[in-house]
Amino acid sequence: MKRYSKQGLWSLFLMCAFPLHAWTIILAFRDFSWVTERTNSWDAIGVVSYGLIFAFIESVVVFLVAILLGFLISKIWSEDRRIALLSTLVLVTSLWAMGSYLYFMLQVSISGETIDFLISLAHPLRFLYAISLAAVSVTVALPTYLILRSEKVLQGMRGFFERLSLLTLFYLFFDVVGLVIVIVRNI
Numbered sequence: 001m002k003r004y005s006k007q008g009l010w011s012l013f014l015m016c017a018f019p020l021h022a023w024t025i026i027l028a029f030r031d032f033s034w035v036t037e038r039t040n041s042w043d044a045i046g047v048v049s050y051g052l053i054f055a056f057i058e059s060v061v062v063f064l065v066a067i068l069l070g071f072l073i074s075k076i077w078s079e080d081r082r083i084a085l086l087s088t089l090v091l092v093t094s095l096w097a098m099g100s101y102l103y104f105m106l107q108v109s110i111s112g113e114t115i116d117f118l119i120s121l122a123h124p125l126r127f128l129y130a131i132s133l134a135a136v137s138v139t140v141a142l143p144t145y146l147i148l149r150s151e152k153v154l155q156g157m158r159g160f161f162e163r164l165s166l167l168t169l170f171y172l173f174f175d176v177v178g179l180v181i182v183i184v185r186n187i
Contacts, residue, residue: 015087019094021171049178
């Protein structure tokens with residue numbers, strides 16, 4: 001039995017590309033106005049284009065890592081389950097990365113009561129690591145368990161991934177447009 005089919009690899013790539021492109025476009029909309037004010041709209045379009053090209057390169061790297069991690073998943077599971085599992089893990093990991101970036105981008109601060117509580121503990125850093133490990137473990141283990149054990153969850157995830165795949169194809173089209181813009185700007 002083959003580990004991956006062409007369709008499976010394509011689906012996995014689209015799911016690896018989706019969060020990176022969505023995040024890049026969100027940040028591009030956020031930065032477009034100040035780049036336009038600083039210079040002009042053409043420079044802002046160039047910045048967005050470079051961001052999209054970088055997101056594509058990141059997508060390829062994440063895709064290659066996901067393929068390698070896929071070899072750790074037993075072949076007793078169908079390819080659909082393995083692709084759904086890998087796609088879900090990529091999305092969960094991406095959401096955690098986005099969340100940590102948002103924490104700093106939005107300049108969220110911890111309340112004084114929480115800091116006082118942490119100071120009162122004998123090992124506050126260990127406590128924070130334990131809480132973080134528990135949260136990450138649940139967000140990884142629960143979807144993994146549900147995808148591997150439930151046909152209904154698997155079908156739901158496949159449908160969700162198919163809808164995201166269409167959106168990701170638009171993002172890849174924007175990558176091509178971004179590449180053309182970068183080439184035109186540098187000629």
